Amino acid sequence: MMMMMMTISNLLCVLICTAASLFLLRLLFRKTGPFHLLKRWWRSTQDCFYLYQALKVPEFNDSMQENPLYRRVSAYLNSLPSLEESDFTNLFSGKKPNDILLRLDANQTIEDVFLGARLSWTNDRRGDRRAFVLRIRRADKRSILRPYFQHIHAVSDEIDQKKRDLKLHINVDEVVNDRGSGRWRSVPFTHPSTLDTIAMEPDLKNKVKSDLESFLKAKQYYHRLGRVWKRSFLLYGPSGTGKSSFVAAMANFLCYDVYDIDLSKVKDDSDLKTLLMETKAKSVVVMEDLDRFLAHKSTALSVSGILNFMDGILSSCCAEERIMVFTMNSKEHVDPAILRPGRVDVHIHFPLCDFSAFKTLANSYLGVKDHKLFPQVEEIFQGGASLSPAEIGELMIANRNSPSRALKSVITALQTDGAAKIGRRLPEDGSKKPGDGLPDSGGMFLKDSNAMKDLRKLYGLLRMKSTRKSPSFDEASGQK
Numbered sequence: 001m002m003m004m005m006m007t008i009s010n011l012l013c014v015l016i017c018t019a020a021s022l023f024l025l026r027l028l029f030r031k032t033g034p035f036h037l038l039k040r041w042w043r044s045t046q047d048c049f050y051l052y053q054a055l056k057v058p059e060f061n062d063s064m065q066e067n068p069l070y071r072r073v074s075a076y077l078n079s080l081p082s083l084e085e086s087d088f089t090n091l092f093s094g095k096k097p098n099d100i101l102l103r104l105d106a107n108q109t110i111e112d113v114f115l116g117a118r119l120s121w122t123n124d125r126r127g128d129r130r131a132f133v134l135r136i137r138r139a140d141k142r143s144i145l146r147p148y149f150q151h152i153h154a155v156s157d158e159i160d161q162k163k164r165d166l167k168l169h170i171n172v173d174e175v176v177n178d179r180g181s182g183r184w185r186s187v188p189f190t191h192p193s194t195l196d197t198i199a200m201e202p203d204l205k206n207k208v209k210s211d212l213e214s215f216l217k218a219k220q221y222y223h224r225l226g227r228v229w230k231r232s233f234l235l236y237g238p239s240g241t242g243k244s245s246f247v248a249a250m251a252n253f254l255c256y257d258v259y260d261i262d263l264s265k266v267k268d269d270s271d272l273k274t275l276l277m278e279t280k281a282k283s284v285v286v287m288e289d290l291d292r293f294l295a296h297k298s299t300a301l302s303v304s305g306i307l308n309f310m311d312g313i314l315s316s317c318c319a320e321e322r323i324m325v326f327t328m329n330s331k332e333h334v335d336p337a338i339l340r341p342g343r344v345d346v347h348i349h350f351p352l353c354d355f356s357a358f359k360t361l362a363n364s365y366l367g368v369k370d371h372k373l374f375p376q377v378e379e380i381f382q383g384g385a386s387l388s389p390a391e392i393g394e395l396m397i398a399n400r401n402s403p404s405r406a407l408k409s410v411i412t413a414l415q416t417d418g419a420a421k422i423g424r425r426l427p428e429d430g431s432k433k434p435g436d437g438l439p440d441s442g443g444m445f446l447k448d449s450n451a452m453k454d455l456r457k458l459y460g461l462l463r464m465k466s467t468r469k470s471p472s473f474d475e476a477s478g479q480k
Contacts, residue, residue, distance in 0.1 A: 051138045058131040072156035073132045077121055078103055079159060082110045114148045161255045169259045171275055182278045189258055191248035197364050198242060198249050199357040199389045212253060230319045234339060236328040237350030240388030243327045247286055257283040263293050269305030273314050281321040291328035310343040352386040361389060365396035366403045373407040385414040
């Protein structure tokens with residue numbers, strides 16, 4: 001009994017000693033504890049051996065005009081991690097739901113470190129006058145002051161870019177233009193598409209992201225080469241493969257406005273130049289269905305006007321900090337001179353949906369990363385059936401409450417597409433020749449006939465039977 005009591009008392013002593021040690025450690029390392037007080041004393045002692053200079057950034061100049069540098073410094077300081085770690089700060093709600101903003105209080109001082117140099121900023125407020133005061137060592141001023149303010153400019157620009165509301169601009173007829181605000185009309189750009197939701201091969205998507213990120217940081221590089229700071233993309237592929245959604249995803253990724261040029265409303269070459277002149281920096285300029293326009297050979301707008309728009313002298317002067325995007329269904333019949341490097345920098349093909357893109361769509365639309373029906377879908381894709389991402393997306397939206405039903409509807413549609421392709425090949429195989437009682441319609445007639453419907457049913461039945469009889473084959477194919 002005595003041994004048990006001694007054991008309990010020993011445990012209590014250990015617990016009390018541990019708690020006391022933790023309390024002392026917490027006291028030592030808290031901001032008002034001896035450790036931090038010693039650290040502050042050491043810094044103040046070091047400061048006695050250095051000369052400091054104070055630089056003031058007022059909100060207004062002597063003519064009571066706004067100082068743009070004040071706004072940039074304010075945005076930069078309110079983004080510093082040291083603001084979150086300060087003893088106190090102001091909290092405000094942002095524009096977005098659940099968005100909390102941290103702001104400096106009056107006469108509050110925070111520290112910053114740049115290239116190894118320690119600096120401090122004070123939010124100086126005296127009555128109606130406001131200013132930020134930078135305290136910097138004289139020994140560091142010559143080496144870091146200029147690059148430090150360049151860093152502040154870059155960070156504030158990035159913050160402003162993320163905060164600003166994007167807009168979609170469309171060109172209108174001059175008859176409608178009675179407000180004297182140019183040829184463009186704008187609406188808020190709220191397209192939800194992002195590069196993460198785009199059905200695209202992961203490697204290609206990563207290359208696009210890397211290319212866009214590199215472009216954002218390449219202003220000095222382009223200027224050093226004597227080139228205008230712009231990038232041109234050609235997006236080509238069948239309708240419904242996601243070209244327009246990709247443009248929206250690019251704009252959201254870059255935080256750029258979108259200027260969508262409707263070529264049917266462009267009067268002539270001079271009018272197209274005017275539209276380009278009225279665009280602003282940090283924008284994506286889009287020209288859709290360019291192949292159709294070139295095929296129709298419009299009398300209003302010439303091919304020469306298109307070429308000058310893409311890389312002429314005006315483009316060199318007015319396309320700074322812009323992304324130019326041209327879309328086509330096919331580039332086979334387009335003059336290679338139009339698509340040469342310099343006019344188009346990056347070519348991206350948007351094919352019909354394959355199994356990899358299908359899995360991305362299933363994850364985005366249905367929240368499904370894997371399913372027992374995936375091997376069957378993969379087998380059908382390997383058999384040559386295909387649909388556009390838009391078609392598959394619509395089927396998934398219509399059956400979004402039941403992933404199994406949605407996948408079965410996609411399987412049925414893919415099987416129907418495969419049967420239709422078999423029907424279109426029948427005349428070539430000799431089973432039915434154009435003229436043996438059926439009009440020659442290139443396979444379109446069979447698509448609506450009863451024989452075609454029966455063939456679709458038979459094709460789907462054979463697919464279902466083969467899947468049920470050979471599950472091991474599906475598993476093996478899924479593992480390859």
